[in-house]
Amino acid sequence: MFKIFKITSSHVVDFAAEELKKYLRMMMPRCGEIDIAYDPTATQGFRLGVMSDLGLDTSEAEDLTLDDILHVDVDGEGNGIIAGSNPRSVLLAVYRYLTLNGCRWLFPGVDGEFIPTKQITAAKYHKMADCRYRGQCNEGGEYQQQMIEAIDFTPKLGMNIFMQEFDNPKAYYDSYYDHAFNNAREPEPVTEAQVLQWKRQCEAEISKRGLQYHDMGHGWTAEPYGINSSLGWKASDANAVPPEAFQHLAMLNGERQLYLGVPLNTNVCMSNPETRRLWVKSVADYAALNTNVDFLHIWLADYYNNHCECEACRKRIVTDWYIMLMNEIDEELTRRELDTRIVFICYYETIWKSETVNIKNPARFTMLFAPITRAYYRSVDPQPKEFPFVPFKHNDITLPLDIDEYIPYAKSSMAQYGVNTFLYEYHFCYNQYYNPGSINYARIIHEDVKGYYAHGFHGIIEDGSQRSYWPHGLPFYTYAATLFDVNVKFEDIVEDYFSHAYGEEWHRVLDFLTSLGEIVPQAYLAGKLCKDKDQHRLYAPEMAPKVRELGRFAATLKPFLEAHKNMPMRVQTVSMRLLDFYLDFLIGVAEPIALAAEGKLREAALLFGTFFDEYAKREVYFQTCYDHFNVGAGYAARYFYMHSNGSNNIPET
Secondary structure, three states: OOEEEEOOOOHHHHHHHHHHHHHHHHHOOOOOOOEEEEOOOOOOOEEEEEHHHHOOOOOOOOOOOOOOEEEEEEOOOOOEEEEEOOHHHHHHHHHHHHHHOOOEEOOOOHHHEEOOOOOOOOEEEEEEOOOOEEEEEOOOOOOHHHHHHHHHHHHHOOOOEEEEEOOOOHHHHHHHHOOOOOOOOOOOOOOHHHHHHHHHHHHHHHHHOOOEEEEEEOOOOOHHHOOOOOOOOOOOOOOOOOHHHHHHEOEEOOEEOOHHHOHHHOOEOOOOHHHHHHHHHHHHHHHHHOOOOOEEEEOOOOOOOOOOOOOOHHHOOHHHHHHHHHHHHHHHHHHOOOOOEEEEEEOHHHHOOOOOOOOOOHHHEEEEEOOOOOOOOOOOOOOOOOOOOOOOOOOOOOOOOOHHHHHHHHHHHHHHHOOEEEEEEOOOOOHHHOOOOOHHHHHHHHHHHHHHHHOOOOEEEEEOOOOEOOOOOHHHHHHHHHHHOOOOOHHHHHHHHHHHHHHHHHHHHHHHHHHHOOOOOHHHHOOOOOOOOOOOOOOOHHHHHHHHHHHHHHHOOHHHHHHOOOOOOHHHHHHHHHHHHHHHHHHHHHHHHHHHHOOOHHHHHHHHHHHHHHHHOOHHHHOOOEOHHHHHHHHHHHHOOEOOOOOEOOOOO
């Protein structure tokens, strides 16, 4: 009879104990009941608790609330310690113990679990995560069950952060529930009130697991002035701005208006003391009400070259006003005795460090580096490179396209502000769809994490879809594994994932997907090899035969997948069928892309539209892993003129 004793009193340790019990009983279905009790004096059984409560050394951690140390020392009879540097780390240590005993979580949900039937074996493990910040932020087309599963999945891979962007993330939920790009599903509109309830439900699930909760981001240039930003990047109607709020909006071409009608993309008059006062009050009020927020992100509008042109604002660069605002926020939070951590962002104009203002209280702040315009078909070089800094020009900036050119800007800011810095990355937005087979893309992610770590960054939050497991979950699995241990070998991650996902013949699947990714360059499918800027972004006639070969080669694995569509483990069955579904996509898009490469855009768009409408009918069967909205945004909207409502506005020529 196995017993679990909680040494530390914590709701997160309570959950960790329940998770340990659940998976032990799944692994040993005939082991009988497993009792859980709170007993700080226990000397036998599984003993779960914070390391300090068990007399274990935690001196390797700089901050016990942020750094995750995992400690496992359990014999084959279920006697021993599973501990962590904080309650969240105890949960991570439970999952690590289960992993050492053969369990795997390959993608979110029950279907993503590989739980062997076996007796437990002895396990020893001790490590502090190499990267302090390891997580993801909501993006793409969200539905609530998938969000709950994504949160549940996060600590199972050793990650410690879940972020929700916006005060009300309705824009992301709309992308799913309005069934964008999918004429086969009738829209199911959801209200702001419903989405706000769902956000709170997500927060409760995040808290249950003790994850660092990061909140907000964009929206602060709208909400403090009574302007609703919940529509995301859609234009609002003429009544969106209260009359008294116009004075706070950025002046462009002599007018203060919403930028292209979009509140989320509109900046404000930072030199106006009242504008900053209202912003500061809004942040402080939010922090005071939402005490569950560990890191509150305060960003500017989600656009660039649209900052206020009034005479006063032009006297300082944008980052000076931004850092001045950060100091004023810190002063107000300090006055209210609020210890909320604040994250400011190195993004668009603020990649240029401040010139006349500096952070006064570095302990309050963390800097987020968001290299949004970088290319994703080459990885971060771990060796520093020299680049000349481009001078800042008000509303006339040009951003780097090379990640190695981006990094010196961030490192210069890090040195100036004296704060910890981590990344806001975009691997799981659209670029994940441009490397057929996704093997090389997973390698790029592995190298990016290692490269960023070598440059002194403290981790990453991925701004991407929570359904980034199409055709498989190797890229995300690699991301999580490398953040925790930057010395892990990519080949070991691949074998670990593929052997569990595809069974004994996993080598054949890996070899096929590797070869698939070598046929067409990722840079081409990302629209970066266009031969004529006046033509379509995929225009490159020499690529047409390669793309057609991609479709032909994709079909060659179909007989194997048909023979292996029913596997011993449910996760393997789903993995095989998901891969089959993915190959249908490659087969279907090969000719439209080849036509686009040849400059036959109208034919390409019509053919793609017909194919994508048919493909959409199968979304519901694979939607845990496949984000139809994101794929639509990455292909349909970007290359074939299809709009999110499914209509196709194709030019005549």
